Amino acid sequence: MPKSWTEKFAHPPKPSVSKLGKPYxxxxxxxxxxxxxxxxxxxxxxxxxTGESRTMPQLRDDLAAAHRADFTCPLTAGIFLRIASELAWEQHQNGKPLSEITPFWRAVDLKSPMAKKLACGVDFILKQRRREGIA
Structure with a gap:
């Protein structure tokens, strides 16, 4: 049976910073x-x-700086944003108000392939961005 979004959210348990052994x-x-x-x-x-957004490159740069790294892995950052988004949507569907979930619509690019894959659908992201005045 596939893991739930809650189980996926818990792994890996800690962030890590590693030196590259080869270009990546x-x-x-x-x-x-x-x-x-x-x-x-x-x-x-x-x-x-509220009312602001961040691009994936901004998110990766900010996280790298906060963890004293040169960069954030682009692959895992995207995967983990999706996991956080799906978990937030699942929580909302189970009754949590929008004010109590991760506001993933502030970081998911509407034109990204991920936006089209999310269970909430692109229309939900667009609606929330418009509600907050995010272009």
């Missing part, structure tokens, strides 16, 4: 890469003020 994602050997967690990504998104 446009970064060179010896650079420090952050592998965040879904919880770290969700905490970052939760701090985005």
């Amino acid at each position: 994602a446009g970064h060179g050997e010896g650079e420090k890469m952050l592998i965040p967690t879904p919880a770290v990504v969700a905490a970052y998104v939760a701090k985005i003020p």
Whole structure:
């Protein structure tokens, strides 16, 4: 049976910073890469003020700086944003008000492939962004 969003959210339990042994994602050997967690990504998104948004590159840069890394792994950052988003949507569907879930619509790009995959649908993200005045 597939893992629930709650189970996926709990793994990995801690962020890690590793030195690259070889080039990866446009970064060179010896650079420090952050592998965040879904919880770290969700905490970052939760701090985005109402009416503001962040791009994925901004999110990755901010997380890297906060963890004294040169960059954040683009693959895991995207996966973990999706996990945080799906969990938030699941929580909302189970009765949690929007004010108590991770406001993922502030970090999910409407044009991204991920936006089209989310259970909430692109229309929900668009509605929330418009409600907050996010272009």
